[in-house]
Amino acid sequence: MSSERLIYLPLGGAGEIGMNTYVYGYGRPGKERLIVVDLGVAFPDMDSSPGVDLILPDITWLKERRDRIEAIFITHAHEDHVGAVAHTYQDLEAPIFARTFTANIARRKMGEHGHPEDAVQTVGPWPHQQGAGPFQVGFLPISHSIPESSAMVIDTPQGRVIHSGDFKIDLTPGVGEPFDPALWEDVCKDGVKALVCDSTNVFSTHPGRSEASVGPEIEKLVSSASGMVVATTFASNVARVKTLAEAGERAGRSIVLLGRAMKRMVEASAETGVMTDFPGTIPPEEARNIPRENLMLLVTGSQGERRAASAQLARGKYQGIEMKEGDLFLFSSKTIPGNERGVIRIINQFSEMGVDVVDDSSGLYHVSGHANRPDLETLHDIVKPQVLIPMHGEHRHLREHVKVADAKGMKGVLAVNGMMIDLSGNKPKVAEWVETGRTYLDGSVQVGALDGVVRDRIRMALNGHVTVTVIVDEEDEPLGDPWVDMMGLPEIGTSNAPLMDVLEEDLSQWLGRANAKTLRDDDAMHNGLKKVVRQSAQNEIGKKPEVTVVVSRLS
Incomplete structure (x- = not known):
């Protein structure tokens, strides 16, 4: 063997x-x-x-x-x-x-x-x-x-x-x-x-459907639109990008590419010869001078990515172009599981503008x-x-x-x-x-993944964060009262008092009871002050925040 x-x-x-x-x-x-x-x-x-x-x-x-x-x-x-x-x-x-x-x-x-x-x-x-x-x-x-x-x-x-x-x-x-x-x-x-x-x-x-089957349906949709048409798909699906561009061209529309990935993929396709005869495009600055009914934008962001062109159009303007009532937005793509929330957010934002959104629920515009x-x-x-x-x-x-x-x-x-x-x-x-x-x-x-960076970030997002600062003098005695800074926490707790005041009062009481050995020990100070904040916050707001303790000692 x-x-x-x-x-x-x-x-x-x-x-x-x-x-x-x-x-x-x-x-x-x-x-x-x-x-x-x-x-x-x-x-x-x-x-x-x-x-x-x-x-x-x-x-x-x-x-x-x-x-x-x-x-x-x-x-x-x-x-x-x-x-x-x-x-x-x-x-x-x-x-x-x-x-x-x-x-x-x-x-x-x-x-x-x-x-x-x-x-x-x-x-x-x-x-x-x-x-x-x-x-x-x-x-x-x-x-x-x-x-x-x-x-x-x-x-x-x-x-x-x-x-x-x-x-x-x-x-x-x-x-x-x-x-x-x-x-x-x-x-x-x-x-x-x-x-x-x-x-x-x-x-x-x-059985799966061919890419060729979506072209006629997209062409019918674009031809029937009265306002500006914007379509998004995976930028890497250059066959679909070309189908969309050709549908716009046949409908008498000028084609605009928006988004870095969209431009990069079309350029790469042309450079390597895998795609020829792509319809001519115009830059975004020229599009502003063309009637809306004569425009078709091909944009990135089919998965609801916050920084992509689709999301930016949904929030207002992108490169000087904005959507208006009566325009059409087409998702010529499938939403990958896990991305639904971002896509739905964009759909609702467009809906509030009066934009008609077409997704692939019909199965006509994506394979x-x-x-x-x-x-x-x-x-x-x-x-x-x-x-x-x-x-x-x-x-x-x-x-x-x-x-x-x-x-x-x-x-x-x-x-x-x-x-x-x-x-x-x-x-x-x-x-x-x-x-x-x-x-x-x-x-x-x-x-x-095990370094704790993302884990700590999630815990702060879920629980909020409190920073406690204490100054200790040369004799290991507290110099004044501790103070706190809060992030991501409500200002008022169940006692109807400011949460910050409650935390600082409880911390002061703990510090006043601490013995000399504890006051000399940084670890004991950190652990004790952290425990007070988490317990007091639990009583006041039902949540134990992440806590950072800073003990500054005067030498």
Whole structure:
């Protein structure tokens, strides 16, 4: 029996939507040569990660083995697959391979962070293969909601593995390559050891719809509008952006792109040649001089992001343009679970302006970029893998996908983040567990999930904060009374007295009773004063705030 093994290890994206990071390795246990497929991000929300800019995968395991990483391969240019490339480069410094469009986006990110753009190398589609240690890796075109999406064909000494990436089966995607069943059948004809497969839409039992099906419906909607039309979608879905722009152009409207991501994706599409004949656009400053009924804006912010163009228009003006009664706003996108609150807020703000909002509840103006269950089963039937490993989904998606595989007579393996699977031989098994988690990009620094920064921020948001200041003289005696500063707390408690006065009185009484030993001990002072504040606040407002105690000693 060979002493070498083939391993699969998800570090992000298996048990959650977003932050996709997958590792494959081959070699002796603990000595494997490694490749990484995707380095993505997830997006924060005010409930679980207030103030955070981005959420990155915890790559500690990879950093400790950076000398064994042969290469990083990026399946496509969505943020949850490419967004962490620049943030992690200084820790990994491995060569990055991607197809032309994805490489363009990745290089822009690298340049913004001061990293060498030539670390990102462009590779052609299948049948080209890139060597990476014991692996030969090819980019197999597959349709999705962004150009040049690819599955990874990973040839190993133990057999062929296919990593699907995000995909749908679309024969008429508009922009990007259509799904090619004959090509896939040829790639899989000699046998596939494992298919690591997208699971996002496993619960959707109806066949997926083509991107081509939304164009006529959008055109009818835009043509019937009497005021200005504003539409938002994922900026990366350049096929949809083009469909929207063409609908506006045919309706005799001038097209305006608003939002950095929207402009960047259209530019990248043109630079790399994946999209041609995009309708002409005008800058926002020219739009102010054009009648509203002759304007169509394509804007960022389909998920309710507070700083995106959609949210800013909903709050008033954006680059001198504002919405008015009788205008139309179209969400040509699906709201990702967790983003509903932000989207609904925007819809209500527009409603108060008299703007008519159309979302995708009718199913007419958006199609998913992910395979529904019938399309997943079609791919299963083409690939015919020995083993199916679901990825890109919450635990419920992965578990359901295993059930689908088992029902078709395939061996399904449920592997979540941190579960290393040994794919050697004919019986995959759990090899070991790896500690995984998330890293927060907080401003310009990265903090670990266990560092307590976000936890403390949440506790302050929930409970408010009190700062207690005490001055102690050279004789270790209090110099005057303690005073407090409050944030996020009501001014009046149940006693109808100012909360600040109550806290300061209780603190003064505690300080007056404190013995000489306590007054000399900073830790005892901190603990005692903190306990008084929390207990007094609990009595007055039913809440125990976070407390910071400052003891200043005169020397």
